[in-house]
Amino acid sequence: FFSCRISSFRSRPSFLSSDLLKFKPSVMSNQQQQQQQPSATQRLQPKKQTMEDAYSPPANFLEIDVCNPETHGLNKDRYTDYEIRLRTNLPVFKLKESSVRRRYSDFEWLRAELERDSKIVVPKLPGKALKLQLPFRGGDGRFDDEFIEERRKGLEEFINKVAGHPLAQNEKCLHMFLQEQTIDKAYVPGKVRTT
Numbered sequence: 001f002f003s004c005r006i007s008s009f010r011s012r013p014s015f016l017s018s019d020l021l022k023f024k025p026s027v028m029s030n031q032q033q034q035q036q037q038p039s040a041t042q043r044l045q046p047k048k049q050t051m052e053d054a055y056s057p058p059a060n061f062l063e064i065d066v067c068n069p070e071t072h073g074l075n076k077d078r079y080t081d082y083e084i085r086l087r088t089n090l091p092v093f094k095l096k097e098s099s100v101r102r103r104y105s106d107f108e109w110l111r112a113e114l115e116r117d118s119k120i121v122v123p124k125l126p127g128k129a130l131k132l133q134l135p136f137r138g139g140d141g142r143f144d145d146e147f148i149e150e151r152r153k154g155l156e157e158f159i160n161k162v163a164g165h166p167l168a169q170n171e172k173c174l175h176m177f178l179q180e181q182t183i184d185k186a187y188v189p190g191k192v193r194t195t
Contacts, residue, residue: 060089060090061087061088061089061090062086062087062088062090062093062163062164063085063086063087063088064084064085064086064156064159064160064163064178065083065084065085065156066082066083066084066152066155066156066159067082067083067085067152068082068083069081069082069148069149069152070082070101071143071148078143079103079104080103080104080142080143080148080151081101081102081103082101082102082103082152082155083099083100083101084099084100084101084102084159084177084178085097085098085099086098086099086163086178086179090169092169092170092192093169093175093178093179094175094179095179098178098179100177100178100179100180100181102177104125104128104151104155106177106183107125107155107158107159108125109177109183109185110162110173110174110177111125111158111162113171113173113189114162114168114171114173114174116189117171117173117189117190118167118168118171119167120165120167120168122162123157123158123161123162124158125154125155125158126150126151126153126154126155126158159178162174163178169192170191170192171189171191171192172187172188172189172190172191172192173187173189175192
């Protein structure tokens, strides 16, 4: 059972000042009220976009393309690498545009580094195509144009997900992967400091 206690104020509450108690509402004419308040149609009209606004880069952007696959070497020394082009205006990146070439094994290295040193869930890489490498299968296997294109799409999706994550953007390994011509695998893991 609940009990309820009602108390009453014998004096005026302290938050009310004598000035507030003397308040007299002013009377405004309908014409004065209409001048102070914008009409409904005025409030809903959006600001017109200028040509400069329409064609200027967005406030923050990060564009990464994985493109131009090239296959190098012969027989067992054969591998495919991909060009990674980056364009951004995010202050965390020291270069606003960069282009590097990376192999699938470099993507594996990046994924392992991010899993080890960051607090994010790192997406999976596209598969390794082990079935395509069997000797009794015809064709070029993992060097087949269709497979290379599918892998390129998967790598592009992977790197855009990773680089788009705010926590991953501070990792040294990501910056080295995206903007340094060679990857120093003996680097000291850590965060990038923005100036």
